């Protein structure tokens with residue numbers, strides 16, 4: 001089920017090295033054209049960002065968060081690049097995400113931290129996936145799974161220290177600890193870690209950061225009094241990893257910064273890993289006074305030339321960006337004009353067409369090096385965060401890789 005959804009989201013995943021190198025006779029005669037719309041992920045940028053985060057983490061270990069298919073960059077290639085660059089563990093949300101990493105041959109520690117209580121934990125236990133527990137019901141379900149398969153489950157307690165979302169609520173912590181201590185004594189679980197997640201990590205001096213830290217330390221003390229000694233305690237996401245070295249504990253747990261997007265003002269030398277681009281499907285003249293796209297929201301103020309890009313809201317270009325975005329095409333920025341449609345959008349090239357031809361590549365966002373917009377620019381325009389921009393790329397977009405081998 002999940003796999004199918006993934007394939008629908010990103011129809012095809014190729015390494016740019018594969019393109020044009022077909023083995024069949026017919027294919028050899030005719031190189032495969034670049035996809036109509038492509039999210040190119042730079043694995044060298046991923047490695048670079050992990051190295052930067054490793055420096056901030058100093059002697060703490062680094063868990064690379066690759067949930068949501070690696071923030072839509074491809075969990076397996078990102079995980080492999082991150083592990084090679086110095087990450088030692090991986091974090092995901094669901095058991096099925098964790099099992100997908102195992103199926104890809106990744107044997108590094110993997111933590112999955114959000115489950116319904118009726119989840120079937122048996123496959124995860126057999127695969128050595130570390131299970132985050134957030135209530136006594138989760139503990140009971142994991143213990144039942146361990147009994148079923150006759151294997152010790154690896155467990156990490158997610159403590160709610162003030163985010164009031166996932167995690168053990170304060171009034172249930174004691175029960176969780178008592179139940180886990182009993183289960184550990186009988187050999188059905190092994191406590192690996194205790195962790196929590198910050199509510200205001202991007203606000204360096206917010207008072208809740210210190211109170212969350214104190215509550216985590218207190219929960220670790222409570223666990224130890226029950227004979228539960230965690231191997232790793234962790235709290236820091238990307239923002240805290242970069243700005244609050246005092247919160248490192250044994251491990252940091254960054255996500256977004258691995259993908260090169262800064263969670264706080266300041267660049268920290270991070271390199272955005274995703275470039276979103278599309279090829280020009282059509283170039284045509286539009287006369288002065290003619291309207292463009294549904295509703296004729298844009299009317300040509302002069303005779304002009306436009307380019308059609310086969311990329312629409314079904315592919316991750318929000319309709320709310322209609323008339324409010326630019327692409328890098330040829331040597332300059334070109335404004336999007338008229339409404340963004342499901343499958344296509346139009347950009348204005350000016351009266352002379354700017355030398356743009358059908359088949360040329362337009363960049364929606366990238367790392368900015370060539371003058372193109374960034375995911376942050378889209379986020380600013382949409383009054384959202386760059387997390388949502390990169391995870392929103394979908395539909396017919398083909399994901400491809402540069403800067404390393406994605407396998």
Ligand SMILES: Cc1ncc(COP(=O)(O)O)c(C=O)c1O
Pocket residue numbers: 065113196197236237238239253254255256257263
């Ligand atoms: C529990 C947990 N840890 C770590 C992260 C990584 O956060 P960020 O992407 O802000 O670094 C997330 C992401 O939301 C998370 O849910």
